[in-house]
Amino acid sequence: MDQAPDIGAQHAHLLRLVQQERLALLAGEIALARDLLAEMHALQETHIADEESRLLPRLPQTARWPARIYIAEHRKLTSMLADLRAALAPLAARIENATTRLTLLDAQMPFKHVIEHHFEREEKGLLVEIST
Numbered sequence: 418m419d420q421a422p423d424i425g426a427q428h429a430h431l432l433r434l435v436q437q438e439r440l441a442l443l444a445g446e447i448a449l450a451r452d453l454l455a456e457m458h459a460l461q462e463t464h465i466a467d468e469e470s471r472l473l474p475r476l477p478q479t480a481r482w483p484a485r486i487y488i489a490e491h492r493k494l495t496s497m498l499a500d501l502r503a504a505l506a507p508l509a510a511r512i513e514n515a516t517t518r519l520t521l522l523d524a525q526m527p528f529k530h531v532i533e534h535h536f537e538r539e540e541k542g543l544l545v546e547i548s549t
């Protein structure tokens with residue numbers, strides 16, 4: 418029962434989507450960015466549900482980080498992604514103004530940091546500890 422590669426591949430997929438979505442914002446392509454955020458949302462939802470139902474219950478007592486840490490980060494990522502989608506929802510399909518594009522990119526930096534940090538924690542902790 419080796420599910421870690423699947424989870425690792427999903428992390429890589431999500432990070433690729435984050436990158437594509439940032440490139441869309443940089444280009445002012447808001448409609449594309451919205452579609453990419455929707456794709457991230459769908460993937461993140463199933464990814465989190467899968468980890469919480471299948472992986473976290475297998476975390477050993479000696480785990481480096483307890484399940485509640487992972488769960489709290491999942492709640493945070495879910496809420497941050499919802500906020501990003503809400504921020505883009507009222508905007509035009511395309512934005513020409515460079516300052517506005519930069520402001521949108523800056524506003525997404527915390528999400529990028531939290532998701533990268535979370536995946537790093539899972540890859541050092543959860544995924545190693547449940548496969549040993």
Ligand SMILES: [Fe+2]
Pocket residue numbers: 465468487491535539
């Ligand atoms: Fe996770």
Ligand SMILES: [Fe+2]
Pocket residue numbers: 424428464468536539
């Ligand atoms: Fe994960």
